[in-house]
Amino acid sequence: MALTDIERVARNEDGIAAVLGILRQRYGNRFQTGADIRRQHAHTTTYIPNQAPDGVLFAESADDVQETVRICADHRVPVIPFGTGSSLEGHTNAPGGGISIDLSRMNRILAVNAEDLDCTVEAGVTRTELNEYLRDTGLFFPIDPGANASIGGMASTRASGTNAVRYGTMRENVLALTAVMADGRLITTAKRAKKSSAGYDLTRLLVGSEGTLGVITSVTLKLYGIPQAISGGVCPFPTLDAACRATIATIQMGVPVARIELINALGMQSINAYSRLDYPVSPCLFVEFHGSESGVREQAETFGEIVAEYGGGPFTWTTVAEDRNRLWKARHDAYWAGMALRPGAQNLTTDVCVPISRLADCIAETEADIAEMKLVAPIVGHVGDGNFHVMLLIDPKQPDEQRRAEEFVSRLNMRAIAMDGTCTGEHGVGQGKMSYLRHELGPAVDYMVAIKRALDPLDIMNPGKVVPGVR
Amino acid sequence: MALTDIERVARNEDGIAAVLGILRQRYGNRFQTGADIRRQHAHTTTYIPNQAPDGVLFAESADDVQETVRICADHRVPVIPFGTGSSLEGHTNAPGGGISIDLSRMNRILAVNAEDLDCTVEAGVTRTELNEYLRDTGLFFPIDPGANASIGGMASTRASGTNAVRYGTMRENVLALTAVMADGRLITTAKRAKKSSAGYDLTRLLVGSEGTLGVITSVTLKLYGIPQAISGGVCPFPTLDAACRATIATIQMGVPVARIELINALGMQSINAYSRLDYPVSPCLFVEFHGSESGVREQAETFGEIVAEYGGGPFTWTTVAEDRNRLWKARHDAYWAGMALRPGAQNLTTDVCVPISRLADCIAETEADIAEMKLVAPIVGHVGDGNFHVMLLIDPKQPDEQRRAEEFVSRLNMRAIAMDGTCTGEHGVGQGKMSYLRHELGPAVDYMVAIKRALDPLDIMNPGKVVPGVR
Numbered sequence: 001m002a003l004t005d006i007e008r009v010a011r012n013e014d015g016i017a018a019v020l021g022i023l024r025q026r027y028g029n030r031f032q033t034g035a036d037i038r039r040q041h042a043h044t045t046t047y048i049p050n051q052a053p054d055g056v057l058f059a060e061s062a063d064d065v066q067e068t069v070r071i072c073a074d075h076r077v078p079v080i081p082f083g084t085g086s087s088l089e090g091h092t093n094a095p096g097g098g099i100s101i102d103l104s105r106m107n108r109i110l111a112v113n114a115e116d117l118d119c120t121v122e123a124g125v126t127r128t129e130l131n132e133y134l135r136d137t138g139l140f141f142p143i144d145p146g147a148n149a150s151i152g153g154m155a156s157t158r159a160s161g162t163n164a165v166r167y168g169t170m171r172e173n174v175l176a177l178t179a180v181m182a183d184g185r186l187i188t189t190a191k192r193a194k195k196s197s198a199g200y201d202l203t204r205l206l207v208g209s210e211g212t213l214g215v216i217t218s219v220t221l222k223l224y225g226i227p228q229a230i231s232g233g234v235c236p237f238p239t240l241d242a243a244c245r246a247t248i249a250t251i252q253m254g255v256p257v258a259r260i261e262l263i264n265a266l267g268m269q270s271i272n273a274y275s276r277l278d279y280p281v282s283p284c285l286f287v288e289f290h291g292s293e294s295g296v297r298e299q300a301e302t303f304g305e306i307v308a309e310y311g312g313g314p315f316t317w318t319t320v321a322e323d324r325n326r327l328w329k330a331r332h333d334a335y336w337a338g339m340a341l342r343p344g345a346q347n348l349t350t351d352v353c354v355p356i357s358r359l360a361d362c363i364a365e366t367e368a369d370i371a372e373m374k375l376v377a378p379i380v381g382h383v384g385d386g387n388f389h390v391m392l393l394i395d396p397k398q399p400d401e402q403r404r405a406e407e408f409v410s411r412l413n414m415r416a417i418a419m420d421g422t423c424t425g426e427h428g429v430g431q432g433k434m435s436y437l438r439h440e441l442g443p444a445v446d447y448m449v450a451i452k453r454a455l456d457p458l459d460i461m462n463p464g465k466v467v468p469g470v471r
Numbered sequence: 472m473a474l475t476d477i478e479r480v481a482r483n484e485d486g487i488a489a490v491l492g493i494l495r496q497r498y499g500n501r502f503q504t505g506a507d508i509r510r511q512h513a514h515t516t517t518y519i520p521n522q523a524p525d526g527v528l529f530a531e532s533a534d535d536v537q538e539t540v541r542i543c544a545d546h547r548v549p550v551i552p553f554g555t556g557s558s559l560e561g562h563t564n565a566p567g568g569g570i571s572i573d574l575s576r577m578n579r580i581l582a583v584n585a586e587d588l589d590c591t592v593e594a595g596v597t598r599t600e601l602n603e604y605l606r607d608t609g610l611f612f613p614i615d616p617g618a619n620a621s622i623g624g625m626a627s628t629r630a631s632g633t634n635a636v637r638y639g640t641m642r643e644n645v646l647a648l649t650a651v652m653a654d655g656r657l658i659t660t661a662k663r664a665k666k667s668s669a670g671y672d673l674t675r676l677l678v679g680s681e682g683t684l685g686v687i688t689s690v691t692l693k694l695y696g697i698p699q700a701i702s703g704g705v706c707p708f709p710t711l712d713a714a715c716r717a718t719i720a721t722i723q724m725g726v727p728v729a730r731i732e733l734i735n736a737l738g739m740q741s742i743n744a745y746s747r748l749d750y751p752v753s754p755c756l757f758v759e760f761h762g763s764e765s766g767v768r769e770q771a772e773t774f775g776e777i778v779a780e781y782g783g784g785p786f787t788w789t790t791v792a793e794d795r796n797r798l799w800k801a802r803h804d805a806y807w808a809g810m811a812l813r814p815g816a817q818n819l820t821t822d823v824c825v826p827i828s829r830l831a832d833c834i835a836e837t838e839a840d841i842a843e844m845k846l847v848a849p850i851v852g853h854v855g856d857g858n859f860h861v862m863l864l865i866d867p868k869q870p871d872e873q874r875r876a877e878e879f880v881s882r883l884n885m886r887a888i889a890m891d892g893t894c895t896g897e898h899g900v901g902q903g904k905m906s907y908l909r910h911e912l913g914p915a916v917d918y919m920v921a922i923k924r925a926l927d928p929l930d931i932m933n934p935g936k937v938v939p940g941v942r
Contacts, residue, residue: 115723115828158668169666171675172643187915193824194856195640196893197629197679199900199908199937200919204642204675208668225725252586254696353664357586385665422667429670437670444658447926448671454925455918466670
């Protein structure tokens with residue numbers, strides 16, 4: 001991604017200076033302006049350039065968020081919410097400067113309603129903190145995007161990940177949330193009823209709005225009973241196509257797989273090297289099944305029969321927790337393993353999602369493109385949802401390689417859209433996918449802009465992301 | 472409901488006269504202005520007064536809808552979409568007059584993508600038409616609000632019904648839709664990818680917007696494999712409380728029940744009389760389980776053990792389709808059976824939803840209220856979701872009874888809200904629940920109004936519903 005492709009946001013120097021003074025005065029040490037802290041609060045995970053905010057406010061309550069938003073609104077200064085900084089499309093960047101609101105100190109579990117299978121947490125709670133807290137209740141929160149992201153950040157980007165094929169995404173699992181809107185008011189979008197037809201779905205509007213309509217301060221989530229039994233395993237395939245077709249068959253047969261993850265040969269090579277494992281260096285599916293003891297055995301056996309029809313196997317699986325944990329640790333380390341494939345490389349991780357019937361074709365064309373364009377790029381995917389990621393490892397000293405990588409991403413996004421899919425299955429739009437949104441949704445984007453204008457008329461909420469500027 | 476409680480919408484007589492002339496000229500017989508047809512296209516199902524539109528356009532394509540909306544926009548005349556007219560909160564009424572767009576002729580199945588478990592249908596297709604069409608594919612569409620509603624209407628009101636406890640509501644089952652917006656443009660809100668984080672969730676914003684933001688013209692839906700086996704049955708309980716507590720235990724134990732419906736003693740009495748059955752006249756749960764042959768047996772047996780702990784039983788169940796169909800026919804006829812309890816009565820059907828832990832208390836207080844206020848009102852509910860309906864049968868000649876019924880509904884809605892629930896689980900806001908929306912969601916309603924203003928600045932899209940007028 002070239003800096004020139006990023007939506008420009010004009011800096012309001014006078015406003016910023018005024019806000020810096022007010023926040024320093026008001027919050028003392030809780031407001032930081034050191035260069036390192038500012039840089040850490042902008043984008044750090046991929047090739048998208050770091051654009052630091054002018055200051056970072058460590059919020060401890062919704063009141064802090066409200067007050068900071070009001071001060072910024074008074075001076076027309078951008079507000080950029082920050083969870084853990086693990087997003088991949090530039091969501092935390094400050095292209096026009098402004099104030100990063102770090103929500104990590106808002107990490108209280110506010111309520112666990114075990115009888116209702118729900119809980120309410122502050123936005124800064126991370127998913128592993130939540131699951132550790134829940135351990136004794138027999139419940140868990142399934143959404144797992146890989147990174148130990150904050151629940152607020154996951155809601156903001158409509159995150160999903162490995163378990164979504166069974167449990168849905170943040171779209172399906174947020175019951176309600178509270179958010180500070182651009183005028184500084186705090187709203188609650190819904191009550192805790194499992195379903196409601198009470199007015200416009202502000203919950204779903206804020207989920208995935210990436211901080212551009214409001215700052216999420218707490219989230220009410222659905223929880224699930226920890227399965228009685230879990231089985232999981234790894235299955236190699238002779239070709240990527242065979243692995244994709246086995247995935248399609250598994251979904252279409254209605255096997256309620258909890259996770260079904262594809263890693264291509266290059267990805268497997270990187271995992272073996274990084275985690276000192278000896279998996280076959282060929283495309284593999286990592287799978288997991290949740291249910292009763294007999295249920296998970298039945299699912300694993302059915303899956304074994306399906307993969308055999310596509311030439312896959314041997315499918316080795318286990319119900320032993322340590323073995324499963326090692327397997328999923330390796331899968332979750334795929335990001336770092338990929339980075340280690342080419343030390344010093346810059347990482348451009350991109351994500352698309354297509355109807356599952358098109359998955360094998362989309363991945364095949366994508367792998368051919370990688371080869372043809374002489375790029376180094378492992379593929380991993382939540383293939384049960386038709387969603388996959390390409391991790392481009394780019395030598396920053398080779399401008400031609402950068403150019404090819406940009407061309408590759410453009411072709412990948414347009415390919416997914418042409419297959420009736422989306423340019424982003426779970427990473428969000430941020431800065432990186434803005435130019436593709438209109439290709440995908442055409443005039444619908446105008447109504448997104450109208451909503452942005454209506455709810456954030458001063459364009460201070462994470463400007464330069466998702467939809468074009470409205471100032 | 473008193474007419475005075477309904478949001479007033481000023482009539483634009485000049486505009487209406489102009490539009491009537493244009494539509495007559497343009498559409499001939501497809502545009503109707505007879506009194507009977509107009510009355511049939513306004514609210515007819517409950518106590519809410521009928522407010523007829525000035526004319527009815529029978530649309531045959533999205534083009535017709537676009538053109539009609541544009542003509543109405545030019546003259547600032549309301550547009551009210553109409554599916555089958557089975558909604559319960561006044562959604563199809565025309566409080567300021569205007570044009571009803573009847574979508575029933577837009578009843579083509581546009582695509583069934585069996586491999587992707589989805590389909591796209593025009594808005595006027597009804598749910599039974601869709602399921603009949605799908606029969607040979609081995610797939611089905613589970614959402615079942617009772618009435619044979621249109622898919623567009625179900626999307627507009629965020630409908631759900633008996634199967635939602637397992638398959639979710641229209642919120643979870645609409646992948647994408649097309650809609651004609653207030654400026655006459657047609658948008659597609661999403662592609663067919665199973666998940667997406669591409670911008671604001673316009674799909675979920677339009678689902679449940681009740682025609683106030685746009686007219687839905689087609690819907691892409693998730694489909695499911697027809698279960699290998701289905702078991703179902705009826706279980707009586709000594710008290711309503713016992714039935715509620717058995718429901719709560721079933722959900723909390725994670726039994727993946729497909730339907731779990733409560734009918735109170737008065738409701739059972741009405742069903743027996745109407746359908747010539749001899750069920751016990753005590754609170755009953757109607758349940759259904761979907762899965763493999765062994766799975767549905769296991770679920771039914773587990774349920775039998777749970778209900779016994781709460782004094783329920785005998786639980787008689789069957790896998791025979793005819794027996795199940797008779798059972799669900801009786802459940803679906805509960806509306807008509809209730810009406811037959813008190814011939815000549817007006818019907819005020821209302822709907823709330825609470826967190827399941829509060830269900831037993833909410834229903835107990837509600838039944839006590841019915842008795843105390845000397846009302847005739849069977850209770851039926853999709854209790855697995857914490858959702859139930861009260862069907863008030865009111866003698867129209869007794870103003871005092873009407874007053875008590877209104878007071879009862881107010882208390883019921885406020886009770887549900889106080890229990891962290893919603894004033895409408897599935898019927899929508901329409902005209903009937905507008906005054907409760909702010910009690911439930913407070914300042915969040917202001918942002919709904921802002922969205923309405925932004926997307927429908929002339930307030931022509933089904934005005935007088937959901938949010939206060941913006942003209």
